[in-house]
Amino acid sequence: MSATPHDTWRERVDALWAEADAIGDEALLAGMTELAAEHPDDPEALAELGGAHDSTGHPVEAAALYRRAVDAGLAEPELSRVTIQHASTLRNLGQHDASIQMLRDHFGAQPDHELASAASVFIALALATNGREREAVAELMRTIEPTLPRYNRSVAAYADALEAGDI
Structure with missing residues (x-):
């Protein structure tokens, strides 16, 4: 990384x-450890360091830093x-229910958030890796349904039926 004295931390x-x-x-x-050390108690620095740990295969450390x-x-x-x-x-640590709950708690109250669809993908992934594939597909169907030009009512009903085991 070739930084100049005028570069900001971000x-x-x-x-x-x-x-x-x-x-x-x-x-x-x-590099991220060095940058985070410049602001040791700053939430953004902790989050970036968590991301670096996550990205490099250290999920336990990442989870602690995110928290x-x-x-x-x-x-x-x-x-x-x-x-x-x-x-x-x-989810990667096998804590599927905690993963799902965290995403639903954060994004459930703000379904129009720009990352709400991404959160639904990660909910579906946690459901699927926990053996709940029907719920995972239903989650994705509910996420996609509002964007469809037609068949919204049918897709919503099929998502409910799929999750209930009726289809």
Whole structure:
């Protein structure tokens, strides 16, 4: 990462993520650890460090950092992104129900949020990896239904029937 003295912390974080594939996991984690150390209790720095741990295959550490970021007062729009990332990490750790609940708690009250559809995808993934494939498909059908030009009523009814085991 070639930062200049005029780069902001956010610009340096973004630059590090932009070169993550080229520099590899060890360099990404080392670079983000260094950047986060500049703001050790800042919720955004904790979230970025959590993301680096997540991205480099350290889900236990990532989950703890995501929790710390939220507890430290992480604000939008980062809060919604970290909620998805944290829930995905919990799913990877086998905590399917916690993953689903976290996403439903956060996005359920704001179905028009720009990331609500993405959250539904991660809910469906958690349901499917927990052996609840019918619920997963129904979740995705309900997410797609409002965007359909036709057949909305039928798709909604089929989602309910699928989840109920009637089809």
